[in-house]
């Protein structure tokens with residue numbers, strides 16, 4: 001069998017389809033992983049890396065005395081499977097293979113993924129022939145050529161990838177641990193440091209500092225408005241920016257009519273067609289269309305795997321001679337851009353444009369297949385269009401502009417204006433993504449005199465440098481040699497997810513800044529690009545087999561040891577510095593009650609809230625949703641009324657939840673429940689808020705004296721308010737308990753909203769568990785709960801609610817469990833079932849059961865059953881059982897109905913007893929007759 005290993009499932013599928021030619025491809029799922037077979041060939045897709053490099057066991061404990069952060073530098077590493085099912089399947093297939101072809105992506109990362117697969121194959125099949133297919137696009141032509149010309153795996157290239165992996169692990173893990181431990185951070189809050197990440201963050205921080213340091217300078221711009229052929233034309237003073245206001249004003253005052261045309265300069269300007277896309281220029285162009293770097297790369301990769309475009313990770317901006325440009329044009333002639341393709345063929349420039357970088361790995365990004373909007377969706381199609389039209393633009397002729405510059409004189413002051421007309425649109429015809437704006441001027445004649453309609457002097461300010469956008473940052477990283485075409489966008493995404501930077505353009509957060517500065521002050525090698533550049537050049541040397549992986553890793557270790565020498569010497573200073581400065585990021589402003597500092601507090605587990613720095617003297621606090629809803633952070637916005645920072649809940653992969661001013665939020669979210677207190681009114685509410693009483697709980701838990709003073713109430717009114725608040729609080733507690741119950745018992749379903757169901761139930765008067773336990777199934781169905789579900793829910797509600805009642809009555813939890821297990825969960829059953837039966841069903845002693853029954857009866861205001869001596873019960877039972885046909889089960893039913901002896905049976909009304917016991921009245925009368933006869937006979941015998 002010939003086994004082909006692709007980088008992803010989707011590429012495995014396409015490769016199989018292409019190589020199968022006309023044959024049918026059979027898809028088979030094994031342990032959830034697909035394989036594609038035709039003839040004697042099977043393809044299987046990996047999921048990128050299926051193994052990961054990690055430290056050997058022993059280094060898991062961050063706080064270990066022996067395995068310090070520094071010890072990670074020299075720690076041995078092992079490869080651990082991360083995709084166990086794929087690894088198992090790959091090895092299962094490899095055992096029976098007589099040829100294995102590695103068909104992963106063609107670059108360092110792909111070669112390493114290929115080598116990982118190679119090692120997994122070798123581990124189970126030592127002698128199988130393993131070769132490598134390399135291609136830049138998953139198109140029939142490329143794939144067929146690649147498989148007809150397979151080579152060997154490039155172990156040098158893979159080694160470079162391995163070295164990078166090990167170095168990144170060693171840097172990231174040791175430094176992250178060191179900094180996090182120094183700052184006493186753990187769990188969700190660790191401070192990550194990385195080889196590429198930290199210098200990149202440092203660039204963003206530096207830019208922010210430049211912006212802060214920037215002192216704007218005023219300048220003045222002078223312009224005028226003239227008119228020709230009823231067209232208004234603007235002209236600028238040739239001085240450009242005036243730094244001196246007086247001089248500018250003087251020039252303005254001297255500007256007098258007539259405006260004389262002094263010179264007309266005509267010319268032409270070549271507008272060169274753009275060069276082919278490499279990864280960076282592609283990301284920049286996609287950013288103009290609104291795609292983030294990570295998104296642009298994700299979509300491009302999908303298009304590549306489906307055969308629509310070539311491999312999108314490339315540094316090349318020159319089409320290689322081997323690329324069949326005519327073939328590409330012929331293919332995309334069938335795309336929705338037929339018109340543009342044909343125009344390009346008709347106007348094609350002799351040689352395609354070329355950029356500055358030429359490399360041998362992949363061609364520049366270009367289209368390879370035909371896609372439609374219906375087939376791939378809007379976003380993917382916009383990217384496809386961008387790549388396709390860019391390809392056409394690189395084959396299209398240059399554009400030509402006619403330029404015009406007119407110089408004027410007004411009272412001795414020189415003015416000028418320029419115009420441009422596109423006389424040969426060239427590549428602009430097919431590439432609309434780069435704007436070609438024409439400014440068309442009327443015809444002027446030298447010496448011509450014109451009117452001045454307006455003279456304007458504008459005061460302006462110089463602007464600070466702009467923050468980095470994601471695409472600008474990627475360009476800058478490339479210039480500095482930080483990261484690779486494959487990793488740059490991932491590094492930025494990492495900085496965002498670690499809350500080191502935010503927004504677009506990118507701004508550092510306080511933590512991002514503090515960590516960067518702490519590193520800069522104490523071990524600046526980590527934040528400077530130099531060391532990373534050195535390592536990148538070492539990678540290159542490994543690829544060219546000039547150095548070995550081990551040698552490079554060894555050198556990197558010594559660089560890192562040098563950094564640790566500095567760091568460890570300053571551990572205390574670094575830790576204190578980070579802690580002191582980051583505490584600030586949680587402070588929201590002054591406590592409204594005592595003037596202390598309000599801050600976001602995160603407790604162990606998922607609890608977070610806003611509390612006062614003067615706790616326990618000041619107990620003011622504001623509750624926040626648990627961290628599952630998002631980690632609370634402050635934002636830069638400040639409430640105008642309360643002067644507190646806004647709070648936002650941030651969650652990975654979700655839109656942030658903006659709480660806004662926490663106090664405003666606190667007030668609104670408690671307003672409704674406060675108005676449920678009967679004696680609460682608008683005026684009282686205002687007064688309460690002015691005294692910083694915002695919740696029902698605060699009123700319920702206040703001493704009446706405090707309420708008297710704070711709200712200027714009479715003692716009895718204060719007491720009444722407190723009592724009412726306690727009632728509302730209890731009601732609120734029960735409501736929330738009911739909500740929780742529903743959430744725990746109703747299975748989440750698409751389109752179902754708990755809040756809608758709860759609102760509908762409330763409407764029908766069901767707002768707590770006791771209502772629910774007594775509710776009619778129809779009410780539940782009306783609220784949108786299915787029939788079976790409603791029945792189950794009611795049953796659960798009864799069990800839960802009655803359990804609560806019984807507990808309240810004083811039945812100990814252990815006994816309660818036994819009752820519920822015996823199916824007794826309603827207080828009423830304690831009265832309708834005899835203690836004997838209860839005892840029998842639960843296995844508890846009759847004495848215990850009697851105590852419980854007495855408690856329940858007292859609660860239900862019913863007389864407790866009279867305790868009957870055991871001997872009497874036994875005697876009565878014996879007599880009843882002696883009646884012919886009266887079985888044990890009948891006796892039990894009678895007992896439950898209060899009939900435990902012959903006397904009682906004879907005294908009973910047959911109809912009533914029948915109703916209470918469920919035994920047919922006719923039968924009862926029959927028992928009574930038999931018993932009477934039996935007694936009479938007994939008397940005679942005596």
Ligand SMILES: [Zn+2]
Nearest residue numbers: 591594612618
């Ligand atoms: Zn306070």
Ligand SMILES: [Zn+2]
Nearest residue numbers: 639642661664
């Ligand atoms: Zn507010």
